[in-house]
Amino acid sequence: MPVQLCEVGPRDGFQFEDQFIPTAMKAEVIEALADAGVRRIQVTSFVHPEKVPQMKDAGELVERLPQREGVTYAGLALNQRGLERLCDTGLEQADLSIATNDRHSRDNAGMSAAEAADEAEAMTRWALERGRSVQVGFQTVFGYQEPGDMPLETITALAERFAPFPLESLSLADTTGMANPQMTRRRVEAVREAAPGVPLVLHLHDTRGLGLANVCAALEAGVERFDTSLAGMGGCPFVHGAAGNIATEDTAYLFEQIGRETGVDYRRVAAASRRVEDVLDKRFPGKLHRLPVTMSDE
């Protein structure tokens, strides 16, 4: 059975870069990822341009997206205003993301976690009524300040609440990189019971080096979609200098090695990663893009 890698580098990766990446460059990277076989790419987020200047070109970027058959482009929206902007661009796929920890929600969105869930539910209805495909994502599912400090019941209650909607997917985010293989398995299984039939996506960060070990555990628990970021770009909003998302090429390589089809050519992703590193004059924590095997056909 194929596994799907959902690229989030252009959103979750780029947003951590202080240096503004020109829109044409973003489009070029997205095109390279699509041509490498990635079938779902979260391209930007519709947030306030003053809050995240890197995403100020969201609308313009969507206009420049290369048309590729079978490729879904998604935008991230964190509130109704962002969702409306997203829909105005014509994007068909809206990814929503909810803080599940109350303090996290108050610090970031200025509202309680309960209010955030209410708003996300209203946004989900609104987008579905307009024919959009909707992913709902839960943040800090595996811990906020300590591994496992998010009560599992909070997560499963949220999953039950959103399960009745015809969601494209439910995303469980390890925003802080606090998952471990055991916890991953347990929480995935609990959420599947709470929201049977809803496709799950795991959004893992490699903050503590356990990213790919968690992928293996989730795979055993039946997860078949993973968010990844080229070169392992991204970071942890609470830890300066921490590693980012699990790397697209490393994850694609892992799956190839264990005989699971992703359709993603890790060599081409690695080439895109090196291009981004050259442009930004930085080195990201992914592994495969450093190796000669991914440089052979350049």
Next chain:
Amino acid sequence: MPVQLCEVGPRDGFQFEDQFIPTAMKAEVIEALADAGVRRIQVTSFVHPEKVPQMKDAGELVERLPQREGVTYAGLALNQRGLERLCDTGLEQADLSIATNDRHSRDNAGMSAAEAADEAEAMTRWALERGRSVQVGFQTVFGYQEPGDMPLETITALAERFAPFPLESLSLADTTGMANPQMTRRRVEAVREAAPGVPLVLHLHDTRGLGLANVCAALEAGVERFDTSLAGMGGCPFVHGAAGNIATEDTAYLFEQIGRETGVDYRRVAAASRRVEDVLDKRFPGKLHRLPVTMSDE
């Protein structure tokens, strides 16, 4: 059941550093690792000082090792001359390492893999007769130029050959970082069948980011000893700039998270890692030593 982490940073990590690390500094790091709870440390290798200048102080370093109850210090020897030097220092634990790939053996040791095995067998007898404790290690167990290109039969035949000796342990090294979780499980199981009752050690490199995923797979296959290196120091002899061994603190953290005792305080290992980084003015690929949680009690 406790899991044992065997530190190899002072040997496999330091040997990749061009800059000579003063003997006193090496001893300081080893002391910090012992005080962090590591119970087995491979401190140096007895190789020709012109070949690996970093190891030229092997004898002097052994004299400076801090005495700690319950801590085993090991030296690595690749030939009879090195083994004799090792024994002259008074080290009780001799780690031997054999190239299993013929080309690798010819390139590195100037002899065929068969000759290398013969020599290692003679060295094993010699050291055991002198009352030394002996580990025999096999190199490139999971691949030399491609993942899995080492025939499993070659490895199991070697394991069968050394199984009759009263070895301290048999080490399976992923010298090139080519293991994946499936292959790890299969090869570990095959070697255990070939050498029943011989304690296995897995020596993993994180070259392709699969190190800790492989640890989890090996653990499920019953392996309870892992070589690790502080900060993930080390590298791959064939790939410039590649990641090194799996990081001691990251591995210790993984085990703590999944409820397996190692006795290693990853916070103290992380502090030692940062000290080495400061001295060498370099950044190594491990994750935990970058995080605030490991900086709290400094």
